[in-house]
Amino acid sequence: MKLTVKEIADKICARVTGDPSTSITGVSSFDHAGPSDITFAGNTAFLSRLDQTRAKAVIVPRDFEVAVPFSRFCLLKTDNPRRSFFELVPLFHPVTAPVPGISPLAVFGKNCALGENVTIGPHVVIENDVVIGDHVHVMPHVFIGNGCVIKDHTVIKPNVTLMDNTCLGSYVIVHSGSVIGSDGYGFVQDGDIHFKLSHTGHVIIGDHAEIGACNTIDRGTLGVTRIGNGVKTDNQVHIAHNVSIGDNTLVVAQVGIAGSTTVGRQTIIAGKSAISGHLTIGDNVIVGPFSGVSSSVPDNQIVSGIPHMPHKTWLKVVNILSRLPGMRKTLLAMEKRLESLERVIQKPEQP
Amino acid sequence: MKLTVKEIADKICARVTGDPSTSITGVSSFDHAGPSDITFAGNTAFLSRLDQTRAKAVIVPRDFEVAVPFSRFCLLKTDNPRRSFFELVPLFHPVTAPVPGISPLAVFGKNCALGENVTIGPHVVIENDVVIGDHVHVMPHVFIGNGCVIKDHTVIKPNVTLMDNTCLGSYVIVHSGSVIGSDGYGFVQDGDIHFKLSHTGHVIIGDHAEIGACNTIDRGTLGVTRIGNGVKTDNQVHIAHNVSIGDNTLVVAQVGIAGSTTVGRQTIIAGKSAISGHLTIGDNVIVGPFSGVSSSVPDNQIVSGIPHMPHKTWLKVVNILSRLPGMRKTLLAMEKRLESLERVIQKPEQP
């Protein structure tokens, strides 16, 4: 693939500094770019060392100004250089669209409805009463249980399990190894034994959601576990029964969210964090990495720590933790000094 | 499905207040119940706002008394309302029993023994010398290695891997994505490299155990990794080689238990906790969520924290953590005040 800087600029609505007829043959990161690549410099960490990339063209912020223009490469100015760059990537690395078709090695139950241009790989097992929309791509070894609904343009990667009645929206991606709709962890104590609750609910995942690899998303016990539109989960995320996650929320790797908790919209739960059950986490919240959230968090808060607290407080606590041994020494020493002062002071009072 | 309150009361041994001929058509949670549903109120959080449910019948504790009877709905009194309610759920949401039979797309090795009424789904692979009991249900894409034994009434969900010689008791459920019997993490350092130990042990899982989705339970290095009867693990639990877990213990999501640790009976390990290797955790222990257990814990203890400590102590520590910045300020200020006092006191002594 070869494009001129002008052709690229047209695609990403960029203003060009330098020769627009320059040929570009690849996309690469700032430090790995070769002499006919395009790259991007989205922030000062890269903008301050623009002369260090070997790229032939660099996408920079629209308001970026240089005192002396670079002659070695073109600048392409856009509102969001990172986004613009990643719009170019598929041009140079075109993804081969799957050839629609149903593998003769896929197994179907009764009463399934398939849309147009569907691709179903070998060794897929689809049970009864499943509805699959147009342009859906189901890769090998996927299991789709009874009554599942999968809307248009959704992609299910290999080795995914969708248990009964799971609904996936349109343009959803589910990565390999994920299990959606398994029974929640619900038991009722009966003497020594744990009596298993029936789990008759299901999981609904909104449009444009992306579910990482090896996630586990349990069905509602009676009702619904709901993942909003545009939610993106990283790998190894656990979402328990009856959880609800609002639109466009990000859930980073190895997070666990316990049963019946509600998470708002546009919220970020950073990696390794744990959120207890039956809480309400608001909209636009940020939960820092490796945090333990044990009570509800209102909208627009930034929290972190184990247990969670305002992020600014946690930064101070973190700063003190390693000084605790010193503080303890100081405290013990002060206690002695105080005692000796008390002895001095109190002596004269004794007649 | 439609049942009268009387018919329901007979099934769950309930005493009825209100009209026993009332018709019930569904089960639902307290807040989502509709006008012909039955629900339950197991504790004061719900009992105190009984008038807020739209349900036609509510299961309540046997000793619950109301001053003025509700005319809008029936009360059904039982010893354990939650349990009683979940006994009703399958009546209104009957689970379709699998039709016994062996898929022609399942693959068998040599010398396997199958019980009666077994259901084996498509694309199951069963190796040599496997014994499968009566009424076992193996769902699609399951792999069962050489020499495995699976007892009566056990259900293995899709995409489960059982490595060689794994034994599952009767009435066991293994959820999707779980891997049981893989090699433990055992190496011996030899200069710079890590020499892999042979893992010749296996995993034994007791009757009525339930293993969550995406669990990893490693085989014993030489001996056995043992999961007791009635143990329930949540999703993404990791259990290392040679661990032993006592009967009816609960292991909540994303817990990790390191090699050769013994956990007692009726114990609860709450979510995200980690337990170091070669420890003994007693019977009836509770390990709080997100705890790091680094030494053995005797019977009947409640511990939490990183590292673990008595739960009551941890609650106090947690309460202080966010006040550490203030404590440090106080300490530094006191030190100055102490110094100035010392200066005042010591001056007069200088002649």
Added chain:
Amino acid sequence: MKLTVKEIADKICARVTGDPSTSITGVSSFDHAGPSDITFAGNTAFLSRLDQTRAKAVIVPRDFEVAVPFSRFCLLKTDNPRRSFFELVPLFHPVTAPVPGISPLAVFGKNCALGENVTIGPHVVIENDVVIGDHVHVMPHVFIGNGCVIKDHTVIKPNVTLMDNTCLGSYVIVHSGSVIGSDGYGFVQDGDIHFKLSHTGHVIIGDHAEIGACNTIDRGTLGVTRIGNGVKTDNQVHIAHNVSIGDNTLVVAQVGIAGSTTVGRQTIIAGKSAISGHLTIGDNVIVGPFSGVSSSVPDNQIVSGIPHMPHKTWLKVVNILSRLPGMRKTLLAMEKRLESLERVIQKPEQP
């Protein structure tokens, strides 16, 4: 299998004390050994109670001396008793080598190259342009995407997913449920929505690496996610896009390493730890269990804690944590004592 002590000693280069014609029929752990087994005692914990094993032969360190020789069993002295013992295990528990052959139930794309003595199990799906070396063993339900390369003697256990262009070195083992080469968690914010980045990179895994069960190793966004030679990961490890891990590093269960972080050689990341993105962790580093590493760590450091600090400091901090309630009480009491001293001292100054 039956071997004499002399035959065993020859295999592991041991010096024998006792009757070299003694017959040994099995290998076992120190406490479970029977009267014709061999076991090992690698450290003083076992050497100090040698009389308690029922084994017929015990491998001990070369420099181990006993005042009075044991008549009941032979001693075999080697440089590394644990390693020597585990060299014997496969003699007594021979692993059945797979019978090479391609299952007729495996599915191949176009243009794949297979080496000699390859074993491909049933229900394996291999896409286009895949290269598989000699003596490779691919177990059932494995998915191998377009362009993957798998070198000689590598074993892929059931239900593994290798996405496009993943390269596995020789003598690699990948355990069940692992997903290698899925898209990283990369989005660029665009107003409310998260625009998905193309992930055109891939994963390269070195020779003799072993990947545990249910790992997730994401492809590079543009470049490579690299796992060095001899790296061993435990179960449920998450390795994000563009991470690089040096040779012979150990990554224990449930660890998460965020994007673009570099980990050195011969380093150990203990269980449940989290490492933030874009960091450099040096060679020969040890990160303690359940630690949160939030900044780079130079070579040869031992760190632990949340957040990480020098391990020795963390041990002191840990020791103080449970005493914080006491410290706070002392502090508040001292403040009162200080105030009353101040009152006494300052009073006389007031005329």
